[in-house]
Amino acid sequence: MAQVDDAAARQGGTPGDGTGVGVTAIAVHGGAGTIRRGDFPPEREAEYVAALEDALRAGYAILEAGGSSLDAVVEAVRQLEDSPLFNAGRGAVFTAAGTHELDASVMDGRNLAAGAVAAVRRVKNPVLLARAVMEQSPHVLLVAEGAEAFAAEQGIELVDPSYFFSAERWVEFERRAGRGPASGPAPAEVDGDASDDAKYGTVGAVALDRNGNLAAATSTGGMANKRVGRVGDTPIIGAGTYAENGLCAVSATGHGEYFIRNVVAYDICAVTRYTGVPLADAADRVIRDRLSARGGTGGVIAIDASGNIAMSFNTEGMFRGSIDAAGNLVVRMYRD
Amino acid sequence: MAQVDDAAARQGGTPGDGTGVGVTAIAVHGGAGTIRRGDFPPEREAEYVAALEDALRAGYAILEAGGSSLDAVVEAVRQLEDSPLFNAGRGAVFTAAGTHELDASVMDGRNLAAGAVAAVRRVKNPVLLARAVMEQSPHVLLVAEGAEAFAAEQGIELVDPSYFFSAERWVEFERRAGRGPASGPAPAEVDGDASDDAKYGTVGAVALDRNGNLAAATSTGGMANKRVGRVGDTPIIGAGTYAENGLCAVSATGHGEYFIRNVVAYDICAVTRYTGVPLADAADRVIRDRLSARGGTGGVIAIDASGNIAMSFNTEGMFRGSIDAAGNLVVRMYRD
Numbered sequence: 001m002a003q004v005d006d007a008a009a010r011q012g013g014t015p016g017d018g019t020g021v022g023v024t025a026i027a028v029h030g031g032a033g034t035i036r037r038g039d040f041p042p043e044r045e046a047e048y049v050a051a052l053e054d055a056l057r058a059g060y061a062i063l064e065a066g067g068s069s070l071d072a073v074v075e076a077v078r079q080l081e082d083s084p085l086f087n088a089g090r091g092a093v094f095t096a097a098g099t100h101e102l103d104a105s106v107m108d109g110r111n112l113a114a115g116a117v118a119a120v121r122r123v124k125n126p127v128l129l130a131r132a133v134m135e136q137s138p139h140v141l142l143v144a145e146g147a148e149a150f151a152a153e154q155g156i157e158l159v160d161p162s163y164f165f166s167a168e169r170w171v172e173f174e175r176r177a178g179r180g181p182a183s184g185p186a187p188a189e190v191d192g193d194a195s196d197d198a199k200y201g202t203v204g205a206v207a208l209d210r211n212g213n214l215a216a217a218t219s220t221g222g223m224a225n226k227r228v229g230r231v232g233d234t235p236i237i238g239a240g241t242y243a244e245n246g247l248c249a250v251s252a253t254g255h256g257e258y259f260i261r262n263v264v265a266y267d268i269c270a271v272t273r274y275t276g277v278p279l280a281d282a283a284d285r286v287i288r289d290r291l292s293a294r295g296g297t298g299g300v301i302a303i304d305a306s307g308n309i310a311m312s313f314n315t316e317g318m319f320r321g322s323i324d325a326a327g328n329l330v331v332r333m334y335r336d
Numbered sequence: 337m338a339q340v341d342d343a344a345a346r347q348g349g350t351p352g353d354g355t356g357v358g359v360t361a362i363a364v365h366g367g368a369g370t371i372r373r374g375d376f377p378p379e380r381e382a383e384y385v386a387a388l389e390d391a392l393r394a395g396y397a398i399l400e401a402g403g404s405s406l407d408a409v410v411e412a413v414r415q416l417e418d419s420p421l422f423n424a425g426r427g428a429v430f431t432a433a434g435t436h437e438l439d440a441s442v443m444d445g446r447n448l449a450a451g452a453v454a455a456v457r458r459v460k461n462p463v464l465l466a467r468a469v470m471e472q473s474p475h476v477l478l479v480a481e482g483a484e485a486f487a488a489e490q491g492i493e494l495v496d497p498s499y500f501f502s503a504e505r506w507v508e509f510e511r512r513a514g515r516g517p518a519s520g521p522a523p524a525e526v527d528g529d530a531s532d533d534a535k536y537g538t539v540g541a542v543a544l545d546r547n548g549n550l551a552a553a554t555s556t557g558g559m560a561n562k563r564v565g566r567v568g569d570t571p572i573i574g575a576g577t578y579a580e581n582g583l584c585a586v587s588a589t590g591h592g593e594y595f596i597r598n599v600v601a602y603d604i605c606a607v608t609r610y611t612g613v614p615l616a617d618a619a620d621r622v623i624r625d626r627l628s629a630r631g632g633t634g635g636v637i638a639i640d641a642s643g644n645i646a647m648s649f650n651t652e653g654m655f656r657g658s659i660d661a662a663g664n665l666v667v668r669m670y671r672d
Contacts (some may be wrong), residue, residue, distance in 0.1 A: 092670040112597045112630065115530065119479050119569075139566045140593045141454050144480035229482015230475045231454075238574040238599035257476045262449045263574035270603065274610030278353015 024063035025208050025307035027322035028055050031201035032299040035317025037334050042233040045333065048085055052321040052331045059207060066107045068133075069207035069215035075125040077104070077217040080203035084166055086319075087201030089125055092164045092221025094173040096323040097228050100164040102221055103235040104130040107216030109243035114140050116235035117147045124157045126229045127219045130235070132156055137139075141235060146216050176225050192211075199258050202234055204251025206243070206303045208325075214303065216241045216265075223256065232256025238266035246305050248272055248279055253318070254291075254298010262291055263286045268302055279304040283312035360399035361544050361643035363658035364391050364480070365535035366422045368589050368635040371653025373670050381669065384421055388667045389658040391415040395543060396659045405585075406444045406467075407550035413463040413553040414540035420502055420656075423537030425461055428500045428557025430509040434639055436500040438557055439571040440466040440479075445550030445579035450476050452571035453483045460493045463555045466571070468492055477571060499582050499653050500557075514562050538570055540587025542579070542639045545663075550585035550639065552577045552601075559592065568592025572605035574602035581639050584608055584615055589654070590627075590634010604638055615640040619648035 030052055040048070049187035059076035063069065079105075081089025092100045104126030105116035115134025118141065123129050130156045133142050136318035151158060151199055204218035218241045220234040233240035233256035240256070242265035243249035250265040259265075265287055283302050291298070292314045299313025299320075311318065321331035365390055376384070384390050386606035390454040395412035400403065417425025421652045440462035441452035451470025454477065459465050468490045478486055487494060540554035554577045569576035569592040576592070578601035579585035586601040595601075600622060607618035619638050627634070628650045635649025635656075647654065657667035 107597075114597050119482070137563065138593065139563060140596045141567040141572075142563065142565045143567055144562060145564055146455070149564065227473065227475060227478065227482060228485065229478045229480055231477040231479055236572055237596050238403065238478075238572070238602065242599070260476045260573050261443075261450050262579070263599065266574065266599040266602060267606065270606040270610065274606065316657070 010066060011335050012249035016293045021192065022210055023208060023307040023325045024060070025303060025323060026056060026059045026063060026076065026123050027207065027254055027303060027308060027309045027311065028052055028059070028203070028205045028320065029251065029299070029301045029302040030203050030319030031199070032297070032313045032315040032318035033158055034315065035319065035333050041185040043311060044264065048319055048333060049331050050269035051080065051083045051085050052319060053329065055205070056321050058324050058331060059205060063207060063209050066210055068211070070106070072207040072209065073205040073215045074106060074127055074131055076205035077203055078125050081127060081219050086203045087221040087224075088096070088203040088219040090117070090164060091166065091169070091171055093201070095222070095228050096225050098173065100161060100221060102126045102219070103231060104217070105235045105237060105241040106130045106134060106217040107215065107237060107241050107249070108134070109245040109247070109249055111219040112244060114237045116141045116237065118143045118231040118235040120144070120147050120151070120231060121161055122148055122152050124159045124163065127217050129156045130217070140237060143231070146275045163191045164296045167279065172224065174241040200255035200323050202240070202242070204253060204301065206249040206301050208303055208305070208307045212245060212305065214243045214245050214247075214305065216243040216249040218251045233259035236260055238263050240265060241302065242266045242269055244269060248302055248304045250300050250302040252298060252300045252316070255296050257284055258291060258294065258296025262286070262294060262296060264300065268300065272304070280310040280312070285309040287312040288314050292312055343528055355416065355494055358546055359544060359643040359656045359661045360396070360397050360413065360539060360546055361639060361645060361659060361661045362392060362395045362541065363637040363639060363645045363647065364400060364416065364539070364656065365587060365635070365637045366416060366539050366591055366631070366655030367465060368649045368651040368654035369520045370651065371655065371669050374589045384655055384669060385667050387419045387421050389665065391541070392657050392659050392665060392667070395541060398544060399545050402546060404547070405545040405549045406442070408543040408545065409510070409541040409553040410442060410463055410467055411671055413539055413555050414461050414543035417461050417463060417555050419582070422539045423557040424539040424555040426500060427502065427505070429505055429537070429560035430478050431558070431564050432561050434509065435564065436496070436497060436557060437564065438462045438555070439567060440553070440555035441571045441573060441577045442466045443472060443551065443555040443573060443577050443579040443585070444470070445581040445583070445585055448580060450573045452477045452573065453566040454479045454571040455565060456480070456483050456487070458484055458494045459487050460495045460499065463553050465492045470551045476573065479567070494605055496664070508560065538576070539588035540577070540589060540637060542585040542637050542641045545638050548581060548641065550579045550581050550583075550641065552579040552585040552587045569595035569600070574599050578602045578605055580605060585637055586636050586638040588634060588636045590651070591632055593625060593629065594632025595634060598622070598630060598632060599635065600627065604636065608640070615644055616646040618650070619646040623648040
């Protein structure tokens with residue numbers, strides 16, 4: 001682990017203020033966008049809620065057993081990647097070429113170690129590969145074929161690209177290409193701006209463990225119909241993912257280009273670091289004020305060193321859930 | 337240019353405080369590392385100085401003619417890419433596979449538009465492709481083959497990979513692989529930590545134009561002997577490059593993984609934004625204090641809305657130069 005700073009590692013498990021020690025909390029998201037009450041039949045709604053709950057409970061069980069926030073966020077994201085409901089892992093959307101290219105990242109607030117992968121086509125769980133990059137290489141970001149060669153070396157599960165195929169996504173893809181069936185319901189606009197027909201989405205998790213360590217992980221299939229080789233904010237440390245003990249952990253979802261240009265995940269942490277405002281205010285300032293003013297859409301989940309959870313988005317809804325420091329589980333989809 | 341924020345674009349050319357309007361200034365760098373007096377024969381030193389001066393003068397001429405800071409930084413970086421002296425463009429180092437993979441990015445502080453490319457193998461001037469991504473696509477980051485397909489569409493010059501071959505770099509590569517000649521001088525350790533034999537380097541430019549617009553551009557051949565697919569901080573907006581009117585523009589060089597994890601370029605701007613300290617203090621705080629404490633090595637060039645230039649590095653030297661608001665040209669290599 002050549003990338004772990006010795007200076008930071010010496011501080012591992014003892015964040016500056018110690019406020020979070022002993023407390024556990026976790027939050028997950030499954031994409032933001034035009035998610036409106038009435039858009040989903042009740043049985044579909046129940047599927048989303050169940051998937052988010054399952055991921056939350058899996059991560060929380062790790063935290064309650066004394067496990068690390070890193071293990072918790074990776075497991076929560078891995079489960080969401082395995083669900084066909086979300087645009088990450090198995091449910092990834094098609095590129096403009098009718099293929100799939102996946103991105104993911106993870107960051108460990110204990111020592112600022114980070115790992116990320118982009119534009120991989122055969123990795124079943126990109127978040128596991130991102131973790132391997134963090135732990136088994138001196139690098140932070142590996143892309144495309146080089147990333148897959150590393151996956152093979154590390155024994156990370158590779159799948160045939162057909163694993164990512166789903167009939168529902170294909171109909172969506174064909175419709176966008178002007179070849180879709182004329183009838184039938186419009187696809188859900190997750191993370192998207194319906195007006196420009198660009199659909200995108202992401203899953204992610206943030207957590208605080210008993211030792212006061214923060215972690216964040218994010219995974220995506222990218223923007224639907226994206227150009228081959230396009231990389232969004234998900235694998236960009238500072239944009240889609242950031243975690244630093246004593247400060248905060250953030251996972252983002254939305255129109256990735258805006259999140260990159262506005263360095264969204266780190267900026268939320270920077271606002272708390274330099275101005276001292278509470279996390280929820282920092283998240284709202286960056287998402288609802290700055291990002292909105294600059295035309296970007298999406299949202300974040302965030303957690304601070306005391307286990308306070310913030311969720312901020314400027315879209316109509318965001319798939320999201322949390323188990324807070326008091327153990328309360330909440331899962332929501334809509335704005336209110 | 338779908339990625340340009342309408343809200344920000346409306347502010348174009350009229351930064352918040354207006355202090356920089358009418359003033360022009362530019363700075364460039366060519367890598368940081370163990371650059372020590374006595375390491376370079378005088379004629380080689382003169383070559384470096386001349387190349388940095390040429391790039392500065394080319395960018396400055398654009399600014400003095402009323403051109404944009406975006407045009408100035410792209411032209412300065414393009415010239416440095418064409419020099420075999422620097423690890424970017426023509427002088428790119430070899431990957432572990434004996435190939436070349438180049439990264440670059442550009443950001444326009446006027447509207448926060450940004451473009452970047454990573455892991456391209458046949459693009460003569462990656463900074464020109466980064467600009468094309470910014471201006472001719474809705475995306476910020478394109479990687480690998482997808483980026484080269486876009487280059488071909490856009491008429492960006494592609495070259496045979498042999499263009500990047502240099503005998504000097506090859507000897508360096510062979511020596512690192514244990515096949516080098518036993519005698520002869522050790523290669524210059526640019527951007528590197530001699531102890532781990534990792535060599536890396538980057539070129540970059542930041543500028544302020546007469547309309548108060550800030551811009552930054554950065555380009556690299558990456559870390560010598562890097563794994564195929566490894567991407568450093570250069571194409572990561574917020575890490576290796578950042579520019580925002582009224583605030584600052586930054587281009588970084590150094591051990592990329594640390595710059596990514598510490599979101600170096602944006603963090604310098606964030607310190608000035610949220611604490612109000614002068615740019616030079618912000619750069620020193622992030623590079624000399626935080627990055628050093630965390631084990632990272634490298635440096636930055638930065639410029640603020642008034643044309644103040646800061647250069648901060650924690651290595652023995654950094655190839656750097658500037659033409660300040662008063663028109664004074666300075667080029668330096670060593671710490672003192």
